[in-house]
Amino acid sequence: MIELRYFAWLRERVGTGHERIETDARTVAELMSELAARDEGYALAFSDPSTIRAAVDQELADLDAPIEGAREVAFFPPMTGG
Amino acid sequence: MIELRYFAWLRERVGTGHERIETDARTVAELMSELAARDEGYALAFSDPSTIRAAVDQELADLDAPIEGAREVAFFPPMTGG
Amino acid sequence: MDIRVQAGAFDMGAELNSFAAAQSGAGAVVSFTGITRDLAEGGLERMEIEHYPGMTERALAEIAAEAEARWQLAGSLILHRYGPLTPSDPIMMVATAARHRGDAFAAAEYLMDYLKSRAPFWKKEITQAGAEWVQAKEADEDALSRWSDPDERGS
Amino acid sequence: MDIRVQAGAFDMGAELNSFAAAQSGAGAVVSFTGITRDLAEGGLERMEIEHYPGMTERALAEIAAEAEARWQLAGSLILHRYGPLTPSDPIMMVATAARHRGDAFAAAEYLMDYLKSRAPFWKKEITQAGAEWVQAKEADEDALSRWSDPDERGS
Numbered sequence: 001m002i003e004l005r006y007f008a009w010l011r012e013r014v015g016t017g018h019e020r021i022e023t024d025a026r027t028v029a030e031l032m033s034e035l036a037a038r039d040e041g042y043a044l045a046f047s048d049p050s051t052i053r054a055a056v057d058q059e060l061a062d063l064d065a066p067i068e069g070a071r072e073v074a075f076f077p078p079m080t081g082g
Numbered sequence: 083m084i085e086l087r088y089f090a091w092l093r094e095r096v097g098t099g100h101e102r103i104e105t106d107a108r109t110v111a112e113l114m115s116e117l118a119a120r121d122e123g124y125a126l127a128f129s130d131p132s133t134i135r136a137a138v139d140q141e142l143a144d145l146d147a148p149i150e151g152a153r154e155v156a157f158f159p160p161m162t163g164g
Numbered sequence: 165m166d167i168r169v170q171a172g173a174f175d176m177g178a179e180l181n182s183f184a185a186a187q188s189g190a191g192a193v194v195s196f197t198g199i200t201r202d203l204a205e206g207g208l209e210r211m212e213i214e215h216y217p218g219m220t221e222r223a224l225a226e227i228a229a230e231a232e233a234r235w236q237l238a239g240s241l242i243l244h245r246y247g248p249l250t251p252s253d254p255i256m257m258v259a260t261a262a263r264h265r266g267d268a269f270a271a272a273e274y275l276m277d278y279l280k281s282r283a284p285f286w287k288k289e290i291t292q293a294g295a296e297w298v299q300a301k302e303a304d305e306d307a308l309s310r311w312s313d314p315d316e317r318g319s
Numbered sequence: 320m321d322i323r324v325q326a327g328a329f330d331m332g333a334e335l336n337s338f339a340a341a342q343s344g345a346g347a348v349v350s351f352t353g354i355t356r357d358l359a360e361g362g363l364e365r366m367e368i369e370h371y372p373g374m375t376e377r378a379l380a381e382i383a384a385e386a387e388a389r390w391q392l393a394g395s396l397i398l399h400r401y402g403p404l405t406p407s408d409p410i411m412m413v414a415t416a417a418r419h420r421g422d423a424f425a426a427a428e429y430l431m432d433y434l435k436s437r438a439p440f441w442k443k444e445i446t447q448a449g450a451e452w453v454q455a456k457e458a459d460e461d462a463l464s465r466w467s468d469p470d471e472r473g474s
Contacts, residue, residue, distance in 0.1 A: 005216070007214055007215075007216055007284065007286060008214055008286035008288070008297050009297045011214075055216070055219055055284070058216070058218055058219035058222055059219075059222075060223075060282065074216060074219070074284075076216070076284065076286065077286065077297065077300070078281070078299075078300030078305070079280070079281055079282065079283060079284055079285055079286065079300065080280075080285065080286050080287045080297075080298045080299070080300050081213070081215075081244060081256070081279055081280060081283050081284075081285025081286075081287070082198055082255075082256060082276060082279050082280040082283075082285070082304075082420075087371070089369055089370075089371055089439065089441060090369055090441035090443070090452050091452045093369075137371070137374055137439070140371070140373055140374035140377055141374075141377075142378075142437065156371060156374070156439075158371070158439065158441065159441065159452065159455070160436070160454075160455030160460070161435070161436055161437065161438060161439055161440055161441065161455065162435075162440065162441050162442045162452075162453045162454070162455050163368070163370070163399060163411070163434055163435060163438050163439075163440025163441075163442070164265075164353050164410075164411060164431060164434050164435040164438075164440070175332075175336070176332075176335055176336060176339065176348075177330075177331075177332030177333055177334075177335045177336035178332055179332075180331055180332045180335050180350065180352075181330070181331060181332035184331065184352060184354065184409075189356050189357060190354065190356065191353060191354050191355070191356040192351065192352075192353060192354075193331075193350075193351070193352045193354065194349070194350065194351050194427075195335065195348075195349065195350045196347065196348070196349050196420065196423070196424070197335075197339060197347075197348045198346060198347060198420075199339065199345065199346050199347075199348065200346070201344050201345065201346040201418070202344060254339075263356070265351065265353070265431055266462075268351070269351070269424065269427070269428050269431075272349075272424070273424050276420055276424075307421075
């Protein structure tokens, strides 16, 4: 089981801020493909990977980062704080 | 008649903050030489021109700046504000 | 280092005073405050800031630690709000204290550059026409490149 | 632009708040405060700042006008004390407000660099051992060179 978190417009498109799933995905990118195949909302949310950032266990991670053993993976648009 | 002003250690060495004098000096440098020749205090104050800055009518001026028509010439060490 | 992520408003002047009072021997104190500004076309009714609790504090602490490692700082402060904000509200502030002003300035700019692109905050602008997520600027991402050479310290 | 040269103490936090409140549409406010710090060897009893009344205000206004010409600023503040100061007293502050943080930071650094070497203030440190005029640092004079190329705006 892995905890997924979504923020900003990604959260709005998938329709939830977090969920727990079982997955065989080995990397962030594989997880994104798996999620995009779920339904229209997810497909729209993950349609352009270049606009998405990911964090594995609360650390920014590349798309090819492994997720094995991770407790939490988060997806969100580029940050706009400050 | 021209108003002379001295600041910081220059003021302390010449012994006054301002004075009015008559001078034939045409430039800041000539005025400095004239003043240095006055007495020991002035000689000490003006012994090293590289450590002295000048202003003519309250604008920073080079040593070869003309002083004809100036109302006020000031001498002081490099600034240390901020 | 003092890191605070909070929903409530803050008084930038009071924060600056208490930050400065806590720094001994630091002759130079720099602050940056980001304030909600109206849109170019006007009509901003509200701003909402979402963040990633847990990761936010972690990311800010890492950014501040890196700044304290790169420059001789007496101290640093990062304070960032989340939730609904009204126009002209301060959104966030950073402050740095150092013996030399160059260190304080460079560290404050570094904190801002990294906070903008590496701390998980997202702004949403609400106008009469609706709500829109603020888009990240390429310039903000580009700003990070100036810190990548350890010899280039923003001097 | 707001230029003040005064003998009295000031409250940097209150000044920052009133400066920021006066800037409309400026999302970025930067402040720098210089604080009397003790000497490396300790024992600073008092600091005295001498200045050149008349020329000081003129020089500061010129420096601020140049900053407002170089960067897109909503406003700027320079406040500098003179006379006797006790250790840990704020000596001076500058503040800048702009739409973009890069402008606010660069202008604040510019104001500080020019104020240090071009505004007629002189500091004297008084310890038990006696009084000594602070010597200008070559680094402060050198700092001005980075502003001489109009394309180099402290980015």
